[in-house]
Amino acid sequence: MPEVVVSIGPQHPALKEPVNFKIVADGEKIVRLELDLSYNHRGIEKAAEQRNFIRVLPLLERVCGICSHSHATVFSKGIEEIMGLEIPPRAQYIRTIIAELERMHSHLLWLGVAAHVIGFNTLFMWTWRDREAVQDTLEEMSGNRVHYGMNEIGGVRRDLTPAQVEAALERLPALEERIKKYVEMVNSEETMLIRFRDVGKMSREEALKYGAVGPTARASGVDYDVRRDDPYLAYAEVPWNVITDTHGDVYGRTRVRVGELWESTQIVRYCLENLPAGPIRVDAPKNAPKGEILSRYEAPRGELAHFIRTNGTDKVERVDIRTPTLANWTSVAVCLVNQNIADIPVIVAAIDPCLSCTSRMTVVNRVDKEGR
Amino acid sequence: MGVPDTGMSQRLVNWARAKSPWITVYNSGACNACDIEIIACLMPRFDVERFGILVKGSPRHADILIVTGHVTLKQASRLRRVWEQMPEPKYVIAMGACGASGGVFHGLYHMVESVDCVVPVDVYVAGCPPRPDEIINAVVTCLNLLEEDAAHGGKEWRQKKPATGVDAEGKSCTVVS
Ligand code: SF4
Numbered sequence: 228m229p230e231v232v233v234s235i236g237p238q239h240p241a242l243k244e245p246v247n248f249k250i251v252a253d254g255e256k257i258v259r260l261e262l263d264l265s266y267n268h269r270g271i272e273k274a275a276e277q278r279n280f281i282r283v284l285p286l287l288e289r290v291c292g293i294c295s296h297s298h299a300t301v302f303s304k305g306i307e308e309i310m311g312l313e314i315p316p317r318a319q320y321i322r323t324i325i326a327e328l329e330r331m332h333s334h335l336l337w338l339g340v341a342a343h344v345i346g347f348n349t350l351f352m353w354t355w356r357d358r359e360a361v362q363d364t365l366e367e368m369s370g371n372r373v374h375y376g377m378n379e380i381g382g383v384r385r386d387l388t389p390a391q392v393e394a395a396l397e398r399l400p401a402l403e404e405r406i407k408k409y410v411e412m413v414n415s416e417e418t419m420l421i422r423f424r425d426v427g428k429m430s431r432e433e434a435l436k437y438g439a440v441g442p443t444a445r446a447s448g449v450d451y452d453v454r455r456d457d458p459y460l461a462y463a464e465v466p467w468n469v470i471t472d473t474h475g476d477v478y479g480r481t482r483v484r485v486g487e488l489w490e491s492t493q494i495v496r497y498c499l500e501n502l503p504a505g506p507i508r509v510d511a512p513k514n515a516p517k518g519e520i521l522s523r524y525e526a527p528r529g530e531l532a533h534f535i536r537t538n539g540t541d542k543v544e545r546v547d548i549r550t551p552t553l554a555n556w557t558s559v560a561v562c563l564v565n566q567n568i569a570d571i572p573v574i575v576a577a578i579d580p581c582l583s584c585t586s587r588m589t590v591v592n593r594v595d596k597e598g599r
Numbered sequence: 600m601g602v603p604d605t606g607m608s609q610r611l612v613n614w615a616r617a618k619s620p621w622i623t624v625y626n627s628g629a630c631n632a633c634d635i636e637i638i639a640c641l642m643p644r645f646d647v648e649r650f651g652i653l654v655k656g657s658p659r660h661a662d663i664l665i666v667t668g669h670v671t672l673k674q675a676s677r678l679r680r681v682w683e684q685m686p687e688p689k690y691v692i693a694m695g696a697c698g699a700s701g702g703v704f705h706g707l708y709h710m711v712e713s714v715d716c717v718v719p720v721d722v723y724v725a726g727c728p729p730r731p732d733e734i735i736n737a738v739v740t741c742l743n744l745l746e747e748d749a750a751h752g753g754k755e756w757r758q759k760k761p762a763t764g765v766d767a768e769g770k771s772c773t774v775v776s
Contacts (some may be wrong), residue, residue, distance in 0.1 A: 269704050
């Protein structure tokens with residue numbers, strides 16, 4: 228049978244974000260996938276060079292609405308390292324709490340979306356309802372539901388009051404209860420097992436070869452997590468486990484994410500209970516000395532890296548952002564080959580794609596295309 | 600137009616439209632936060648479906664277009680096309696600081712000046728991102744506009760200049776005053 232090209236997007240009922248897929252299909256089977264990710268390119272990296280460290284953090288937060296704290300933290304972490312600042316432990320703990328709450332809201336959001344694409348809308352509604360508890364906590368702590376604005380170079384901007392800590396701790400048991408239920412559901416719910424098992428399989432070798440990161444890689448048995456392997460914030464002091472799985476399919480990725488949800492609740496609980504006293508920030512100098520750094524961070528979707536070069540002024544000379552979704556797209560293109568067309572949404576959703584952060588990068592691709 | 604159509608069937612259509620507006624969301628360069636807050640509106644806590652508000656994938660079924668984010672050059676023509684596909688009467692809500700002025704992205708090299716260069720905007724929502732309550736409020740404001748427009752027989756009574764859209768470069772742009 229001749230191959231057919233199916234073009235989807237950028238605006239399509241099944242897509243939440245602007246992306247263009249060209250799927251080359253032979254009957255029901257996918258032969259190849261071509262992607263155009265550049266719709267949301269905004270030019271943040273360029274803009275970051277023109278703003279000083281105070282103004283650049285809100286901009287970097289808005290790289291992505293879901294992992295906003297990740298981008299701000301990884302950047303301030305890098306700059307602080309260049310400046311040689313020692314961040315007070317209380318600030319480290321507060322950053323960790325927000326980071327893990329963010330991971331919880333992101334994974335709950337993902338679980339809902341994954342359930343939605345297989346038509347299991349009940350779970351979609353459940354997870355998003357439970358996510359509101361996390362959002363409430365975040366709002367109490369930071370004043371905003373999505374962009375928290377907690378970071379500044381040298382520490383955090385807002386302290387946690389005892390009342391906030393108490394309110395957060397009060398919400399945790401109910402969440403833990405629900406997350407236990409999700410762990411159970413993922414392993415026993417027939418609807419999910421049928422649609423997730425053996426779909427989009429990727430072996431450990433493939434995951435390493437194509438540079439998959441985060442839960443996508445860990446589901447294929449790659450035991451790697453920046454939080455453990457290159458500890459930052461308070462992760463070295465908190466007891467927690469890296470979740471891996473050997474299934475390598477969408478089922479495995481779901482298990483990893485649900486497992487991480489549980490770990491996140493435990494990290495948040497530990498940090499809240501053992502919050503050290505002391506100041507929440509140190510005074511940072513206005514200018515950063517000349518230097519280069521690759522700052523790494525485990526965002527909800529995987530390893531996020533900011534390459535930062537400073538030149539002795541109060542602005543960066545270059546910041547290059549490598550987001551986890553960009554690293555994972557290649558693995559999607561591999562997973563999709565020989566799968567059914569009907570499984571595209573599940574497999575794509577399984578890496579938890581986030582296009583607003585990925586799109587910025589693809590200007591490079593556009594140059595390539597012109598050169599071709 | 601100009602003279603309101605007050606026939607029985609038209610009144611019925613207007614009534615039905617205001618009772619169950621269908622919405623389509625177009626992400627024209629947002630940071631995703633606005634999008635997830637819209638989805639949060641559909642969820643049990645805010646549950647806009649109880650007002651008959653439905654989110655539809657296709658612009659051809661929609662009464663209200665919610666534009667999230669600033670418009671990138673690449674998206675401008677697509678956004679315009681999505682808007683053109685919507686049946687009249689159509690309304691546009693621009694979400695957040697980005698929709699109003701560009702927010703943190705104002706002036707970046709791959710950005711159109713503002714959303715209202717590309718499509719005429721009826722309602723702006725403040726916030727970055729707006730809370731779900733504010734989004735619901737915006738939709739309700741839009742519905743009031745819809746009823747007023749029906750009484751006036753069209754949108755012309757409150758619009759001064761229509762948006763012209765942008766060329767491929769995003770250069771020619773008439774801002775609606
Ligand atoms: S208004 Fe704020 S939250 Fe909404 S898309 Fe723009 S930057 Fe993101």
